[in-house]
Amino acid sequence: MTSRQIRVYKDLMGENEKWAVEIRGLLADKSVAMFNLIGSPGSGKTALLESLAQSEAGAFRFAVLEGDVETTHDAERLDRHNVIVSQLLSGGACHLEAKLVHHALRDLPLDELDVVFVENVGNLVCPAEFDIGENAKVAVLSVTEGEDKPVKYPLLFTEAKAVVLTKTDLLPHLRFNIDECVSYIRQVNADVPVLKVSSQTGEGMDRWCGWVGQAVKARSGR
Amino acid sequence: MTSRQIRVYKDLMGENEKWAVEIRGLLADKSVAMFNLIGSPGSGKTALLESLAQSEAGAFRFAVLEGDVETTHDAERLDRHNVIVSQLLSGGACHLEAKLVHHALRDLPLDELDVVFVENVGNLVCPAEFDIGENAKVAVLSVTEGEDKPVKYPLLFTEAKAVVLTKTDLLPHLRFNIDECVSYIRQVNADVPVLKVSSQTGEGMDRWCGWVGQAVKARSGR
Numbered sequence: 001m002t003s004r005q006i007r008v009y010k011d012l013m014g015e016n017e018k019w020a021v022e023i024r025g026l027l028a029d030k031s032v033a034m035f036n037l038i039g040s041p042g043s044g045k046t047a048l049l050e051s052l053a054q055s056e057a058g059a060f061r062f063a064v065l066e067g068d069v070e071t072t073h074d075a076e077r078l079d080r081h082n083v084i085v086s087q088l089l090s091g092g093a094c095h096l097e098a099k100l101v102h103h104a105l106r107d108l109p110l111d112e113l114d115v116v117f118v119e120n121v122g123n124l125v126c127p128a129e130f131d132i133g134e135n136a137k138v139a140v141l142s143v144t145e146g147e148d149k150p151v152k153y154p155l156l157f158t159e160a161k162a163v164v165l166t167k168t169d170l171l172p173h174l175r176f177n178i179d180e181c182v183s184y185i186r187q188v189n190a191d192v193p194v195l196k197v198s199s200q201t202g203e204g205m206d207r208w209c210g211w212v213g214q215a216v217k218a219r220s221g222r
Numbered sequence: 223m224t225s226r227q228i229r230v231y232k233d234l235m236g237e238n239e240k241w242a243v244e245i246r247g248l249l250a251d252k253s254v255a256m257f258n259l260i261g262s263p264g265s266g267k268t269a270l271l272e273s274l275a276q277s278e279a280g281a282f283r284f285a286v287l288e289g290d291v292e293t294t295h296d297a298e299r300l301d302r303h304n305v306i307v308s309q310l311l312s313g314g315a316c317h318l319e320a321k322l323v324h325h326a327l328r329d330l331p332l333d334e335l336d337v338v339f340v341e342n343v344g345n346l347v348c349p350a351e352f353d354i355g356e357n358a359k360v361a362v363l364s365v366t367e368g369e370d371k372p373v374k375y376p377l378l379f380t381e382a383k384a385v386v387l388t389k390t391d392l393l394p395h396l397r398f399n400i401d402e403c404v405s406y407i408r409q410v411n412a413d414v415p416v417l418k419v420s421s422q423t424g425e426g427m428d429r430w431c432g433w434v435g436q437a438v439k440a441r442s443g444r
Contacts, residue, residue, distance in 0.1 A: 042367025094347035125316035144366040145264025
């Protein structure tokens, strides 16, 4: 008789998917929607959440899970607006995985919430590849990044349920053709809503808040 | 007697390192320097290379390996400046690996070059983790991205031999404190040169070209 030692190799994506399923169950159980905000470093993801805290307080109750490689800067920004926020440190990784999101979600007061926003690590590639059990991915693209990012990083823009074009106040100072950018978005995602906003002037923030409000209603059934 | 099937699991980072060693040998043999440009999507990496093509033609002979998830847009931009350029498509990956860089390097006319620039995939995280046999990593950060990126994405800024702060022409329209940003850079890399440039006005491009010229001289021994 031979005794054999069996080595176990885990499929990491499979492991991630298992936790994503757990998250979907938890969110459905609590009638809470979850949106996964994905964009480059400095594209204005935190500013979008600050705007929600300022202009739509009361319309829906939300919390934020802030993903970063390092620091708690973004969580501190939102805490100043009295947003319920936890910081998720990826430990060097370029995206958030479902296991960590699940652990943080469990500690939120889900019974008192309508929606949870996950601000993913600043990156247009990897966060789009990892399902974290969200109802929708939202792509955040700053007009300072150039028109062609939707076709250079197509997975995110194909999967997004909304594209937010940020920093439109800078348009007069840039050589950026917004119609060309929208046309690139349309190449990979024909019907996705494109919301043009500026957190400096507040322009377009009503449409962003309106989109969130409608999406929350549709997802959570409240 | 038992017959056992032996499964082989490759350590991918080890495989990458093997190719990085090959690249270092090839570059040393040809006395060619190689710089790895790393920055967010739309941070102005290609514009830095366009500036080199325009203002310093003749001072050193260079080629570019353009890394992207998809499209050949950036290679086409440089081709219009008569730069020797190849496009490296990462196939969905968020960084370039040494094997692909080695394959592309072999096809360049290295005997006629002083330096090769690799423009990595737009991302502040993963490209910093993968050694591609370069002499130096150069971090490219746009002032539109906010002051704190060096501490939020510390690996790149710790390893960089130069930090290029781009789009300084937009400073009058931003709430961006450049001293605070430099102080964040200093927290992770005390002595790294910080070069402030604008590809729109050309400001600072002489210092960028000068840094490259000196670094090429120091590395290639020419």
